[in-house]
Amino acid sequence: MTLKGSYSGKILRVDLASEKHRIEDLDPDFAKTYIGGRGFGSKILYDELSPGIDPLGPENIVVFTTGALLGTATPAASRTTLSFKSPLSNLHGDAASMSYCGVNLKQAGYDCLIISGKASDPVYLFIDEDSIELKDAFHLWGSYTVDAHKKIQTELGDRDISTACIGPAGENKVRYAAVMSDGQIGTHARCGGGAVFGSKNLKAVATKGQKDIKIVDMDSFKNAFKDYLDVIKLDPYVPPATRYGTPRFILHRAKFGIHGAENWRFGPYKWKGLDPEIFRNEYAVKAGSCHNCPVMCRREFMLTQGKHSGIVAKMEWESIARGITCGVVDPEAIIYWTHLNNLLGLDVESVGDTIAFAFECYEKGLLTDEDTDGMKFSFGNAETMFEATRLIAIREGIGDLLAEGTKRAAEKIGKGAERFAMHVKGVEMSAGDPRGMPVRAVSYATGTRGADHLRSNPYIEEFITPEDAKKWFGSEEASDLRKGVKGKGRLLKWSEDFVTIGDLLGLCKFAFYRSLTFEYLYRKGVELATRFYNACTGFDLTEENMLMAGERAFNIEKAFNAREGADRKDDTIPVRFFDEPLQGGGPSGGTVVEKEKFERILEEYYEARRWDVKTGLPTREGLERLNLKWIADDLEKYGKLK
Amino acid sequence: MRKAIAYSPRPESLEGYCTGCRLCERMCSLEHFDVFNSARSRIRVVSFEGGLEIPVTCNHCGLCLDSCPLNLIKLDDKLGVIKIDEEKCNGCRSCIEVCPIGAITLDPNSNKALKCDLCGGKPICVEYCPAKVLALHGRSDPEEVRSRRREFAAVLASEKVLRRPSHSGAVAIKGLNKITKEACK
Structure with a gap:
């Protein structure tokens, strides 16, 4: 098997301590199995970090991974993922953002950039295709993100250069500092990637690239594009998104x-x-x-x-x-x-x-x-x-x-x-209050990077019909927003795998993984995403393969967390949600997250994931089904396999 | 009749401007080279600070016609388009120098001059533009293009889109430069 189409085919490693770099080939099997983006990032993180390291120490790495469809004309293919061990949770951390820096990295010839070690003085990394340089960044230290971005562009004399840089917060290792893309056009926000940059004395990564991104099947691509436009024309989710x-x-x-x-x-x-x-x-x-x-x-x-x-x-x-x-x-x-x-x-x-x-x-x-x-x-x-x-x-x-x-x-x-x-696994809460809607509460608890509304899409329950709920999640109850319990765990598991596809391909979740009907949601997020992927790379993945790739990435992150010592007791939410009724009245007023329902959904979720219900740890059977035997073997060594 | 792709915003609507998505660039390179590469596109989105983007491409004014030392730039009367014979181009950049709006660029791969050729009459960027702000106009009727541009310019001059943001000036934050080289160790 050879690598065709929209992969660039190389992995770049840069060690800040020794100031050396190495270029490796991207293995086609690796590409097909882990797809790209968060899939690559999670796998590399699991492989290269030993458990227990200090996230702000020199042993931590930062992995830039471009979505498999990034740089192509696929609608909303814009996301680049940074993966690292999070200084907030001491567990798996990643943050995705719209990024020209990622597109340039890919056009410079690299699907993936792995940064290790710690520089002795502030530096920034400049990648211009085959030329890879560490440049002094002392004059940039202390400057705002937007200013650092502009200064880098000015001193390198090229407005086509994109950056991912940190601001003063990252330099000072604020545990939730972000990495900003091109000054402020995008934010790799969650989990504290900025602090990891800061701990490495790395102010920015600047990229430039003008290589071609290839495509295998242009007709299929154009057909998929047309079908995507047809779907969003009918999707009731889109007009308000465009307007507001x-x-x-x-x-x-x-x-x-x-x-x-x-x-x-x-x-x-x-x-x-x-x-x-x-x-x-x-x-x-x-x-x-x-x-x-x-x-x-x-x-x-x-x-x-x-x-x-x-x-x-x-x-x-x-x-x-x-x-x-x-x-x-x-x-x-x-x-x-x-x-x-x-x-x-x-x-x-x-x-x-x-x-x-x-x-x-x-x-x-x-x-x-x-x-x-x-x-x-x-x-x-x-x-x-x-x-x-x-x-x-x-x-x-x-x-x-x-x-x-x-x-x-x-x-x-x-x-x-x-x-x-208000945090889950050390990472602060996001989005809306889960009280009164139990599966949302569980979705915050199970997210592999802490409290997160983008790790899953439990909002499906708001619009799915009872028939679809029965067909997909085994119980009509899954469509009942407040009272339903049965099927909710399976719904959550499916929606986690589902939105992960977006992170693998670099697709935006708002353009592909949110809708107000289940039919359009599935067509956008699975069917069309798979068609775009196959057209761009020449692989022949089925929709099931694609969902399974999402599940695989999620399981690797879970295994990473398990190896760090996280288990079922960490899959929980702030205690306030359990025992303080929501104040202020309104549709959810006076409700709490009922502990008993929470646990039942969590257990159904573990079962659907084939993880051990009692401890929340992965099982050999569950991992081997996803061709993750190597992870099962590794976890066994640490006594974290059930 | 000579034709050109013009940026045709609908200034009355917030959704009527170029959004800066650069789909035109990627589709252009796909149409001409079967690859995605903004650097090889014949249309470019120019971004300004503060969220303003303007797509720039050839308006087929004809100034480049006499610039080519090899006489490779010709007017195709049937399609109403000025074309460069890219096969024979030697990359001397004479046309790039003469183009007043920077619509001619050099292909980083082949070192040949690139210029909009209207895709043989059915421009792919116009077809795919999500905001529908690119339009193919007849150049022999320049008043149509000009009036749209005037309207757009009026909006830019009066409304908030054009104003240059003052990033750091407005936000002087104390205590940022106290970091010393030792602190980085």
Whole structure:
């Protein structure tokens, strides 16, 4: 078997300590088995890291992996994944983003870039096809992401150069620092990749490439493209996405009353000032899109008046959501705060949750004026939110404590602060409140990189018909949003495998893995994705093969976490969701995540995954079914196989 | 009748501008070379800070006609298109120098000049543009193209899209430059 089509065919390794690089061939079997993107990243991470290493030590690696379809004209094929051991969770970590840096890497000839070791002085890595250089970055150290990006472009004298760089937060090893792509056009946000960059004294990776990305079957490709356009024409999910971008999700959160306001205590909240129409009419620059995307949900927001007039921030829904978590409902404050996070290189989700955690600790008297240097840490206080964000990035005053993330900060504060730390496996919460909807709660618990709404798609339960639920997940109950239990575990497992395909291929989840009907969801996410893949690479994967590839990547990550010592007790959610009824009334008001239902769904999920129900650890049978015998053998050595 | 692809935004709608997705670039290289490679595209999306993108391609003005020392640039009267005979091009860049809008580029693989040829009359970029902001216009009726451009320019001048954002200026953050070389060790 030879490698054809849209793979570049090489893997580049760069060691920062020895300043040496090595180029390896990409094995066709490897490509077909792990597909690309997160699949490559997870496999390489499992292979090359020994358990127990310090994520911020020189032993950690950063793996850039380009989606298998990145660089082709496949709609929304725009995602590049960074994989690393997360300094937040000490488990598997990865973060994907729209990235020109990834496209250039692929056009430079590499599907995958593995960075190891620690540089003795600040450097950035410049890859221009066959020329691979480490350049001094001391003059860039301390600069904002957007400035570092521009300075690199200027000093290399080429506007076609793309970067993935960190801001001051990453340099200071804030545990949830992000890696920003091209200044602020995209964010590899979650799990703290920026801190790993910082720990390696690596300011940025700059790439340039002009090699061809090939395709095997042009007619099939064009047919699949046409069919994709036909599907999204009918898909009710798409028009609001095109009109509003992601700020539209506030309508979804308002519908179910699950805003997670004031550190995840209140369901409904005073959100009217954050209506998507307001963002569209007052602040949106214009519709934008990531690579090749007809959905066009990307937005830059601009402030044209007030104290911060003149700034333009690339912002998504999660910024607004975490603004609400801190009690801030002023759109201009949220846009400015997002801008701050972009410049400093921070993950808005973790920052928002951490500041909300500090606000509640202050409210409960666990943090005092002495700790906060006299600042009033109260919900809704936007100025404090800005200042806290700044302090976190430079690790000064209370910022030094909060930069450790909610889990570690709570341990340091003690006195029961753990109750207010909203995280799963150390990674802060994202998206909406799971109370009243049990499978969402389980989906946060089972995510391999911590609390995450992009690791699965349990939202299927909102629109799937009872017939489809019976056919796909073995029980009509799976379509019952609040009461259903049976079939939910299988639904969750399927949806995790399903969205993982997007990460393997580099497809955006909003363009392929969200819909308002099951039929369109399946057609986009499995059928068309497989057809695009086969047309571009010449392989002949079936839809089942593709889903299984997603399952394989997920299992490798699970095995990585198991080897690090995580098991069923880590697959849980913050205790608040179990025992504090959601406040503020509304459709989900007064509900909790019922522990008994939670456990039953989790158990059904483990069974569907063929993992051990009692411990949550992988089994030999489950792994060998996915051709992962090598992992089963390895786990056995560590006593982590059931 | 001479024709050209023109950027035809619909300034009345937020979804009526180029979104910067660069599908045109990739489809262009696919159509002409059977590969995806923006560097070999005959249409380029130029990005400005603050979220503004403008696609640039040849407007078939004819200034390059006399520039080629080998006389390889000709007007195809039937299709209404100015074409370079790429087979024979030796990469001297004379046409690139004379083009006022930078619509002619050099193929990084073959070192030959690349210019929009309207795909033989049915441009693939126009067909695939997701925002539907590329249109094939008759160049002998320039007023049509010009009026659209004027409308677009008016919007840019008056609305927020054109204004240059002041990234760091507006956000002076204290304490950023305290990092010393020792701290990096």
